[in-house]
Amino acid sequence: NDVEVRAAQALFNNRVLVGTYYAVGLGGEDLNLAETLHRQTTLNDPVTAIEVAQAGATGTVADSLAIARLYAILFNRAPEAEGFNYWMAARNRGLSFDEIATSMMSRSDYIGDSAALVTHIYTDVLENATPSTATINRWASALDQAGQPGQAASKGAVIAQLINTICTYTAPNPVTDAVANAQALQDRRVFTMKVATGLNYVKLGGNSVADAGKVLTAVTAEALTAKINFAQAQVTLTKVQLSAAQTALARTMSDLEASAAQLAYAKAQALATTGDLTAAQKAVDDAKKA
Secondary structure (H helix, E strand, O other), X not given: OHHHHHHHHHHHHHHHHHHHHHHHXXXXXXXXXXXXXXXXXXXXXXXXXXXXXXXXOOHHHHHHHHHHHHHHHHHOOOOXXXXXXXXXXXXXXXXXXXXXXXXXXXXXXXXXXXXXXXXXXXXXXXXXXXOOHHHHHHHHHHHHHOOOOOOOOOHHXXXXXXXXXXXXXXXXXXXXXXXXXXXXXXXXXXXXXXXXXXHHHHHOOOOOHHHHHHHOOOOOHHHHHHHHHHHHHHHHHHHHHHHHHHHHHHHHHHHHHHHHHHHHHHHHHHHHHOOOHHHHHHHHHHHHHO
């Protein structure tokens, strides 16, 4: 049916995304890990496999991942090849990621006001419609105070801290604020998907700034939630189908029991007709038991 077809398509698309990310985006060559990632990718969760794939990133792979994260968080787009190569070369010359982030923040398309930037990151990049005022103020203040005694060394260092906070968030135990916890986990999922999509774009040779912005537009909290809701709908449908099957089975059993009783009474009638009353009575008793 249509639901099953859509589910198969969604699962296939997720596995292609994860496979491309591992092989092309991260340059992965471990067949065992590739098979593990394939199995871990499900209809409603490609993110877990993506995080497993990038967990062991080192060297230039880790560098490329970090630069893709900077593009996503500062500009909400994928890196284009020319810019990506420029920053990778800067990294090879010895620039730290804090320095690269600070340099990126001097670009003309950077949102200069700290509060506006943090609001943009949460509402546009992470698709978080209701970031708390405390969160916005905390990060905006950190950006404004960067470089002062006792504060982060640079604005780039603050952005690096923010990225780390988003990417490494795990639910506290116990969860004291279920809504905030769910939102933080969703922020992490959205950002992870955007970074993976962006790295895929540039590693496949994408070099259009306009297209680099469009590639991430499909990666939204709503789209991820829709996949989860779709999976839940499938579970509900399966339960309904199972219930219907159980009802049909019960009806069939009832019909079989009725047929057995009819057969037993027919046997009793036949025996009575032939004059074997004892056997007929036994058949009647058996029929009642059936």
